[in-house]
Amino acid sequence: MDLTQDLHRIARSLPLVGAGNPVGEDYTGTRLGVCNLCEAICGIELTIDNGDVTGIRGNPGDPLSRGHICPKGVALADVYTDPDRLRRPVKRVGDGPDARWEEVSWDEALDLAADGIAAAINDHGRDALGIYLGNPNAHSLGALTHGIGLIRSFKTRNKYSASSVDQIPHMYVGMLMFGHQLLLPVPDIDRTSYFLVFGANPMASNGSLMTVPDFPNRVRELKARGGRMVVFDPRRTETAKVATEHHFVRPGSDALVLLAMVSTLLAEGLVTPPPYVDNLDALEAAVAPYTPERAAAVSGVSAEVIRQVARDFAAADGAAAYGRIGLSTQGYGSICQWAINLLNLLTGNFDREGGVLFPEPAIDGVKQKLIGRGHFDLWQSRVRTMPEFGGELPVACFREEIETPGEGQIKAVLTLAGNPVLSTPDGRRLGEALGGLDFMASVDIYLNETTRHANVILPPTTALERDQYDVVFHMLSVRNTARFTPAVFAKPAGAMHDWEIFRELVFRTDARLHRTKPLRQRIAERVRFSTSPTVIVTTLLAAGRKTSLRALRKHPEGVDLGPLRPTMPARLETRTKRIDLAPEALVADLARLDSFEVPAADELVLIGRRHKSDCNSWMHNSERLTRGKPRHQLLMHPTDLAARGIADGALVTVASRVGSVEVEVAAAEDMMPGVVSLPHGYGHQVEGIRLGHARTVPGVSINDLTDPERLDLSGNAALSGVPVTVSALVPATV
Ligand SMILES: Nc1nc2c(c(=O)[nH]1)N[C@H]1C(S)=C(S)[C@@H](COP(=O)(O)OP(=O)(O)OC[C@H]3O[C@@H](n4cnc5c(=O)[nH]c(N)nc54)[C@H](O)[C@@H]3O)O[C@H]1N2
Numbered sequence: 001m002d003l004t005q006d007l008h009r010i011a012r013s014l015p016l017v018g019a020g021n022p023v024g025e026d027y028t029g030t031r032l033g034v035c036n037l038c039e040a041i042c043g044i045e046l047t048i049d050n051g052d053v054t055g056i057r058g059n060p061g062d063p064l065s066r067g068h069i070c071p072k073g074v075a076l077a078d079v080y081t082d083p084d085r086l087r088r089p090v091k092r093v094g095d096g097p098d099a100r101w102e103e104v105s106w107d108e109a110l111d112l113a114a115d116g117i118a119a120a121i122n123d124h125g126r127d128a129l130g131i132y133l134g135n136p137n138a139h140s141l142g143a144l145t146h147g148i149g150l151i152r153s154f155k156t157r158n159k160y161s162a163s164s165v166d167q168i169p170h171m172y173v174g175m176l177m178f179g180h181q182l183l184l185p186v187p188d189i190d191r192t193s194y195f196l197v198f199g200a201n202p203m204a205s206n207g208s209l210m211t212v213p214d215f216p217n218r219v220r221e222l223k224a225r226g227g228r229m230v231v232f233d234p235r236r237t238e239t240a241k242v243a244t245e246h247h248f249v250r251p252g253s254d255a256l257v258l259l260a261m262v263s264t265l266l267a268e269g270l271v272t273p274p275p276y277v278d279n280l281d282a283l284e285a286a287v288a289p290y291t292p293e294r295a296a297a298v299s300g301v302s303a304e305v306i307r308q309v310a311r312d313f314a315a316a317d318g319a320a321a322y323g324r325i326g327l328s329t330q331g332y333g334s335i336c337q338w339a340i341n342l343l344n345l346l347t348g349n350f351d352r353e354g355g356v357l358f359p360e361p362a363i364d365g366v367k368q369k370l371i372g373r374g375h376f377d378l379w380q381s382r383v384r385t386m387p388e389f390g391g392e393l394p395v396a397c398f399r400e401e402i403e404t405p406g407e408g409q410i411k412a413v414l415t416l417a418g419n420p421v422l423s424t425p426d427g428r429r430l431g432e433a434l435g436g437l438d439f440m441a442s443v444d445i446y447l448n449e450t451t452r453h454a455n456v457i458l459p460p461t462t463a464l465e466r467d468q469y470d471v472v473f474h475m476l477s478v479r480n481t482a483r484f485t486p487a488v489f490a491k492p493a494g495a496m497h498d499w500e501i502f503r504e505l506v507f508r509t510d511a512r513l514h515r516t517k518p519l520r521q522r523i524a525e526r527v528r529f530s531t532s533p534t535v536i537v538t539t540l541l542a543a544g545r546k547t548s549l550r551a552l553r554k555h556p557e558g559v560d561l562g563p564l565r566p567t568m569p570a571r572l573e574t575r576t577k578r579i580d581l582a583p584e585a586l587v588a589d590l591a592r593l594d595s596f597e598v599p600a601a602d603e604l605v606l607i608g609r610r611h612k613s614d615c616n617s618w619m620h621n622s623e624r625l626t627r628g629k630p631r632h633q634l635l636m637h638p639t640d641l642a643a644r645g646i647a648d649g650a651l652v653t654v655a656s657r658v659g660s661v662e663v664e665v666a667a668a669e670d671m672m673p674g675v676v677s678l679p680h681g682y683g684h685q686v687e688g689i690r691l692g693h694a695r696t697v698p699g700v701s702i703n704d705l706t707d708p709e710r711l712d713l714s715g716n717a718a719l720s721g722v723p724v725t726v727s728a729l730v731p732a733t734v
Pocket residue numbers: 133134135136140161162165166325329416417418419420422423424443444445446448460461462463498608609615616617618680681702703706719
């Protein structure tokens with residue numbers, strides 16, 4: 001045994017080591033890892049041959065994921081090996097199609113970034129810096145432990161993230177009803193006998209705000225024990241196909257359907273709410289007008305179905321209502337999430353086995369106060385006066401804040417792991433706005449549709465090279481477990497972790513700012529940024545007292561902390577320790593719902609979709625994920641095609657108020673008539689620039705059609721249900 005191995009062994013036995021025990025360059029054997037590509041956080045086993053990953057499979061020993069893996073998990077190795085992935089910082093020389101990218105040293109790149117950020121703040125004030133945080137931040141321990149510090153340090157009000165094209169309605173309603181933005185009930189899928197799903201497709205997405213690896217088998221088990229899964233979705237999705245019942249619902253009309261279910265429960269005396277709720281009378285008065293007949297007239301769901309589902313839900317021995325992207329990214333997302341909570345609460349399925357429960361994670365962000373309870377509308381965006389939520393402004397306002405002159409205008413942008421040009425409404429024009437900035441820096445592992453506008457790109461290490469503990473997703477998991485995964489591979493020489501990049505950005509920018517921070521803040525930041533994510537996890541686990549890093553290191557497959565348990569009302573964060581069934585702001589928003597309009601008979605509305613082999617706006621560089629049948633087409637019902645004289649396979653123009661795209665159409669019986677669907681995260685072609693997508697994947701960006709003017713009460717973008725027209729461009733050749 002040589003000295004290095006001895007050192008590794010000693011390091012492993014210490015609770016406070018940062019780097020874990022990465023495999024050597026010539027390692028051959030297996031190694032446990034974790035997939036960070038979606039919220040299912042599957043445990044994986046890598047086969048490594050002489051330092052190369054030759055295979056990835058699900059780890060059957062993982063108490064949560066139980067051996068599950070999807071095509072993306074297998075492709076995790078492609079991120080690690082992709083020659084197009086950035087491994088050194090690059091700076092842009094020149095503009096537009098003539099731009100060239102040059103590798104530069106970390107020192108030069110970080111100084112360049114700090115110069116640009118500091119210049120904007122010095123010349124125009126702190127709000128001159130705009131920040132966008134993308135989805136993968138939630139999947140990186142370092143980004144979570146150190147990202148908040150970075151954002152606080154810059155003090156800008158121009159903060160944007162993927163949350164406002166995603167789950168703000170859940171968080172807003174969680175804050176209003178349970179007193180905290182991260183108190184989100186999770187379906188007890190393993191014990192429920194009635195799983196009611198609105199606007200989610202976990203067979204493709206593997207679940208969201210519900211960490212549920214191995215969803216296909218869990219549904220199989222649900223059905224095997226006589227349980228039911230009932231799905232409401234405008235597309236007969238992969239999930240709808242394995243459901244016991246599926247109902248088409250017109251996009252954006254769910255709030256009316258859900259409220260009609262709530263009013264049915266009340267009208268028929270089917271309610272058994274827990275003792276710690278208030279305002280049942282107010283609720284009854286507010287929802288009484290929302291009858292099944294009224295919902296049926298606009299939703300395409302019959303009044304009988306609405307009544308029957310409400311009755312079945314109330315009668316089931318353990319029922320869980322759940323609504324995801326299709327509910328939260330629409331015009332009435334907050335009302336929808338309120339109504340979902342009401343269904344669970346009123347039927348006694350809130351905080352009950354087989355209903356919905358609150359996980360008890362080993363690191364509890366709520367209890368340990370890692371994040372505040374949330375706030376809403378404390379300030380507004382400058383141009384459109386849209387409300388902040390939890391300190392963030394709606395990303396649908398990002399472009400206008402860059403383009404509109406005046407005090408507080410964004411002059412420089414920093415993006416962290418995000419591609420808002422493809423991911424946020426009217427993305428094309430956001431891209432143009434980014435092109436006009438004084439300065440932009442991106443922390444990202446690829447040159448993409450967004451980062452191509454940056455002056456400098458700072459690429460961090462990737463999943464297999466860093467320690468991981470899923471702080472967020474253990475809080476949303478269908479079973480209480482904990483797992484710490486040390487980096488599989490060592491950080492390569494000359495690479496930086498995301499949190500180290502954040503540290504340098506903060507320190508180097510501070511050194512250039514005319515304003516100086518109070519000494520106390522500077523010392524606190526020094527300490528925070530000098531502490532590694534793993535040390536922070538160690539401390540948080542110790543404080544949580546459910547397990548320890550030492551225990552988790554002994555069990556890299558993860559430890560089981562048991563099924564979900566009732567914990568309420570003790571964990572309510574409301575001042576009264578009670579739940580308001582009829583929060584004023586939500587009741588007031590019903591007035592807006594009353595103007596919900598059914599599209600004209602010849603009008604179409606657009607919705608999105610996910611595929612099990614797509615990963616938001618990236619991973620299209622992976623050959624194994626992109627080969628096979630194309631899946632970028634506009635899906636449209638045959639009767640809608642026929643009505644327009646469009647043939648299956650034709651090239652069509654899809655136009656909305658905001659823009660138009662040209663794309664192939666595919667006839668799909670699975671679509672609700674009147675509804676068309678495009679996947680998001682496509683549309684990579686940018687002329688003259690070699691992006692980090694060497695493989696040309698066809699398709700257009702749905703977000704060149706989505707409309708930044710369409711928002712929910714919470715400020716979340718209403719990406720779903722956009723009115724569009726579809727017309728033939730070129731007749732089909734086949
Ligand atoms: N129309 C429509 N639009 C949508 C949605 C929809 O359903 N319909 N869904 C929305 C949702 S839910 C979300 S979450 C957003 C997601 O949208 P974004 O926030 O833009 O996130 P991604 O598309 O995942 O972009 C990931 C970027 O991060 C980079 N990256 C990957 N891993 C790392 C890493 O470890 N570190 C760093 N620094 N960078 C990394 C990738 O190169 C890529 O550029 O899209 C939203 N947009």
